[in-house]
Amino acid sequence: xxxxxxxxxxxxxxxxxxxxxxxxxxxxxxxxxxxxxxxxxxxxxxxxxxxxxxxxxxxxxxxxxxxxxxxxxxxxxxxxxxxxxxxxxxxxxxxxxxxxxxxxxxxxxxxxxxxxxxxxxxxxxx
Amino acid sequence: xxxxxxxxxxxxxxxxxxxxxxxxxxxxxxxxxxxxxxxxxxxxxxxxxxxxxxxxxxxxxxxxxxxxxxxxxxxxxxxxxxxxxxxxxxxxxxxxxxxxxxxxxxxxxxxxxxxxxxxxxxxxxxxxxxxxxxxxxxxxxxxxxxxxxxxxxxxxxxxxxxxxxxxxxxxxxxxxxxxxxxxxxxxxxxxxxxxxxxxxxxxxxxxxxxxxxxxxxxxxxxxxxxxxxxxxxxxxxxxxxxxxxxxxxxxxxxxxxxxxxxxxxxxxxxxxxxxxxxxxxxxxxxxxxxxxxxxxxxxxxxxxxxxxxxxxxxxxxxxxxxxxxxxxxxxxxxxxxxxxxxxxxxxxxxxxxxxxxxxxxxxxxxxxxxxxxxxxxxxxxxxxxxxxxxxxxxxxxxxxxxxxxxxxxxxxxxxxxxxxxxxxxxxxxxxxxxxxxxxxxxxxxxxxxxxxxxxxxxxxxxxxxxxxxxxxxxxxxxxxxxxxxxxxxxxxxxxxxxxxxxxxxxxxxxxxxxxxxxxxxxxxxxxxxxxxxxxxxxxxxxxxxxxxxxxxxxxxxxxxxxxxxxxxxxxxxxxxxxxxxxxxxxxxxxxxxxxxxxxxxxxxxxxxxxxxxxxxxxxxxxxxxxxxxxxxxxxxxxxxxxxxxxxxxxxxxxxxxxxxxxxxxxxxxxxxxxxxxxxxxxxxxxxxxxxxxxxxxxxxxxxxxxxxxxxxxxxxxxxxxxxxxxxxxxxxx
Numbered sequence: 001x002x003x004x005x006x007x008x009x010x011x012x013x014x015x016x017x018x019x020x021x022x023x024x025x026x027x028x029x030x031x032x033x034x035x036x037x038x039x040x041x042x043x044x045x046x047x048x049x050x051x052x053x054x055x056x057x058x059x060x061x062x063x064x065x066x067x068x069x070x071x072x073x074x075x076x077x078x079x080x081x082x083x084x085x086x087x088x089x090x091x092x093x094x095x096x097x098x099x100x101x102x103x104x105x106x107x108x109x110x111x112x113x114x115x116x117x118x119x120x121x122x123x124x125x126x
Numbered sequence: 127x128x129x130x131x132x133x134x135x136x137x138x139x140x141x142x143x144x145x146x147x148x149x150x151x152x153x154x155x156x157x158x159x160x161x162x163x164x165x166x167x168x169x170x171x172x173x174x175x176x177x178x179x180x181x182x183x184x185x186x187x188x189x190x191x192x193x194x195x196x197x198x199x200x201x202x203x204x205x206x207x208x209x210x211x212x213x214x215x216x217x218x219x220x221x222x223x224x225x226x227x228x229x230x231x232x233x234x235x236x237x238x239x240x241x242x243x244x245x246x247x248x249x250x251x252x253x254x255x256x257x258x259x260x261x262x263x264x265x266x267x268x269x270x271x272x273x274x275x276x277x278x279x280x281x282x283x284x285x286x287x288x289x290x291x292x293x294x295x296x297x298x299x300x301x302x303x304x305x306x307x308x309x310x311x312x313x314x315x316x317x318x319x320x321x322x323x324x325x326x327x328x329x330x331x332x333x334x335x336x337x338x339x340x341x342x343x344x345x346x347x348x349x350x351x352x353x354x355x356x357x358x359x360x361x362x363x364x365x366x367x368x369x370x371x372x373x374x375x376x377x378x379x380x381x382x383x384x385x386x387x388x389x390x391x392x393x394x395x396x397x398x399x400x401x402x403x404x405x406x407x408x409x410x411x412x413x414x415x416x417x418x419x420x421x422x423x424x425x426x427x428x429x430x431x432x433x434x435x436x437x438x439x440x441x442x443x444x445x446x447x448x449x450x451x452x453x454x455x456x457x458x459x460x461x462x463x464x465x466x467x468x469x470x471x472x473x474x475x476x477x478x479x480x481x482x483x484x485x486x487x488x489x490x491x492x493x494x495x496x497x498x499x500x501x502x503x504x505x506x507x508x509x510x511x512x513x514x515x516x517x518x519x520x521x522x523x524x525x526x527x528x529x530x531x532x533x534x535x536x537x538x539x540x541x542x543x544x545x546x547x548x549x550x551x552x553x554x555x556x557x558x559x560x561x562x563x564x565x566x567x568x569x570x571x572x573x574x575x576x577x578x579x580x581x582x583x584x585x586x587x588x589x590x591x592x593x594x595x596x597x598x599x600x601x602x603x604x605x606x607x608x609x610x611x612x613x614x615x616x617x618x619x620x621x622x623x624x625x626x627x628x629x630x631x632x633x634x635x636x637x638x639x640x641x642x643x644x645x646x647x648x649x650x651x652x653x654x655x656x657x658x659x660x661x662x663x664x665x666x667x668x669x670x671x672x673x674x675x676x677x678x679x680x681x682x683x684x685x686x687x688x689x690x691x692x693x694x695x696x697x698x699x700x701x702x703x704x705x706x707x708x709x710x711x712x713x714x715x716x717x718x719x720x721x722x723x724x725x726x727x728x729x730x731x732x733x734x735x736x737x738x739x740x741x742x743x744x745x746x747x748x749x750x751x752x753x754x755x756x757x758x759x760x761x762x763x764x765x766x767x768x769x770x771x772x773x774x775x776x777x778x779x780x781x782x783x784x785x786x787x788x789x790x791x792x793x794x795x796x797x798x799x800x801x802x803x804x805x806x807x808x809x810x811x812x813x814x815x816x817x818x819x820x821x822x823x824x825x826x827x828x829x830x831x832x833x834x835x836x837x838x839x840x841x842x843x844x845x846x847x848x849x850x851x852x853x854x855x856x857x858x859x
């Protein structure tokens with residue numbers, strides 16, 4: 001079965017693009033538009049007995065930002081090991097460290113090469 | 127590689143929403159220039175537009191958005207009030223971007239002038255920021271590096287900037303150790319400190335939790351008892367068995383558990399909850415999982431013993447109950463989540479049309495079957511079955527209708543923006559007060575109402591509101607108020623545009639109407655009708671043609687647009703106090719509940735929601751008022767009475783009030799009694815617009831096809847009231 005990747009970004013255009021790229025790479029994609037929705041989508045998936053294999057999240061989002069979202073995800077025992085990649089325009093080193101500390105596994109700055117994203121995803125899912 | 131058009135379509139939809147957020151926030155921000163939430167929201171919206179634009183390959187467009195984003199970014203970091211020039215630049219920039227998007231000109235070829243001006247405004251802002259404080263220095267530095275690449279492509283051809291966070295994976299495991307000894311443990315003489323020291327030797331103690339919940343007040347403490355317990359997390363290269371071995375000789379003296387948590391570190395280390403809470407939570411979860419496992423095994427086990435005792439049965443039922451309960455909870459949770467999908471408005475429209483056709487087909491079938499059965503015997507079952515189908519169609523129609531309704535708030539906000547600009551241009555001061563944003567209207571109605579509303583608001587600003595000085599002289603606040611309000615009334619949506627300006631001068635209107643030959647010189651009419659004259663084609667009271675509401679487009683266009691939607695518009699005004707435009711619109715465009723009536727050979731439909739009651743008039747119920755028309759005395763009310771045949775110029779069987787049926791119509795607070803020949807049936811009718819094919823006829827809202835396939839005219843109640851006015855004075859013969 002294809003790996004399921006959960007994409008959280010407040011821009012539908014970004015989601016559409018990521019979805020396209022990831023589908024091309026043979027992955028299935030679910031999405032949410034901010035952290036709060038992200039948390040409820042995860043709960044919904046859990047209720048169906050499902051769980052994403054990897055999470056890609058933006059940082060700057062309304063309602064719940066990426067940092068808080070990652071923290072919330074990591075608080076769930078079953079998500080302790082799920083790879084989380086941050087995808088953002090933010091390059092601020094402090095923010096990056098905060099991301100690392102709350103449990104992000106990688107930090108990819110937009111703009112990026114689509115192939116690079118697929119490489120990272122593949123690497124994480126090994 | 128991508129479905130480009132689709133992607134750009136997504137971009138346009140998203141950007142439109144973000145532009146609305148931007149405009150709304152800017153307007154709010156003007157009132158409260160220090161609100162950092164608003165600034166953050168603005169920044170995020172602009173940021174998204176920028177990012178998405180470059181993502182779909184509209185680089186130039188993205189760069190423009192990026193410049194505006196930069197200004198917002200500086201504002202955000204300065205944490206001070208937003209200066210006027212920034213507002214001006216942002217408003218202007220948003221306009222330019224919107225216009226470019228509307229024109230589909232993302233490279234700005236035909237917008238050179240505006241873009242030039244925008245760049246100028248942005249420069250002004252930048253130099254303003256550079257002049258204020260040293261904070262701007264940090265800001266611009268940061269921006270030079272951080273954001274420059276962000277305006278480029280989402281996908282970069284250069285090497286991507288990525289950092290993978292390496293975790294120190296030194297092969298060491300994390301264990302959680304629960305040390306909860308029996309209360310009399312101290313009597314065994316074992317030194318507790320020993321374990322802690324040993325754990326230190328085995329690895330590293332990462333975190334400890336000491337539970338003192340059972341510790342009694344000092345004077346009650348028995349020094350020989352152990353009231354407290356520990357939860358410890360250690361990091362070690364030892365195996366779980368090694369750790370457990372440390373406690374083997376006391377394992378019967380309490381609750382001693384070692385758990386491998388290497389894979390759950392975030393859960394244990396990052397939560398704000400205490401180790402104790404986490405422990406209880408996780409133990410509970412595990413018990414549940416075990417229970418589930420047990421459930422599975424009990425299901426599989428065949429019942430070998432015949433005499434299963436009660437206890438066993440109970441224990442089997444319990445987990446089942448538990449699981450059914452949790453699935454109910456799950457369902458509830460799923461329902462709470464608002465799942466949305468985006469649907470093309472056109473699709474909804476065509477579904478609604480199909481439902482309308484279904485309705486016509488259904489009433490045709492009904493008509494045929496019932497005619498047939500009435501010749502033999504009246505079949506109740508058939509009738510009930512038809513009722514059921516009617517109900518389902520009605521329900522279906524309502525659901526589809528609901529799906530195509532959107533709140534009017536967004537449109538109102540647009541006008542707020544427009545009014546603000548306009549007021550500035552006119553040198554007037556204005557505040558806009560919006561209520562009923564959440565009132566929902568058919569999307570198509572809202573779209574078609576945009577122009578009429580715009581026109582009325584322009585009119586209000588131009589003719590209604592006075593100049594600030596003028597207002598002051600008459601004792602009003604300098605700032606005028608325009609209120610937009612939307613609400614439901616009797617199956618209609620009412621939109622009110624109200625100002626506290628100078629009102630309409632009735633005499634002036636009359637004079638003008640006479641001058642223009644709209645009415646006869648000696649024609650005397652009442653107030654409401656005077657104001658309605660304003661809707662007459664070519665009528666304008668403004669003495670000179672202003673830039674704004676002159677231009678030959680008058681309120682007549684407004685009225686025509688609104689009546690095309692089967693709505694009505696009226697003016698209420700008091701000199702010196704202000705003017706209110708009241709627009710009534712039908713909830714839906716397609717289907718209404720109607721009462722079919724007969725008048726001579728014609729069958730006509732009255733909208734059910736405007737019928738108050740029917741009655742058979744007695745001698746003496748109807749009398750002539752002095753100098754006016756006929757009046758129906760109904761209970762304690764006096765209601766104007768007129769024959770429908772007179773209003774419409776049709777032949778009728780009955781012209782005597784006591785012979786036909788009297789229908790009492792209502793329109794808001796007003797009532798009107800009309801005489802018709804017969805009431806035929808109540809039906810849901812599908813409105814077919816007739817106005818495309820014929821001249822506008824007063825009193826007619828549209829036409830429909832009845833069950834027998836014949837056409838019937840749907841009457842427009844609001845205009846019946848108007849027609850009646852022109853009849854006052856004429857007599858029943």
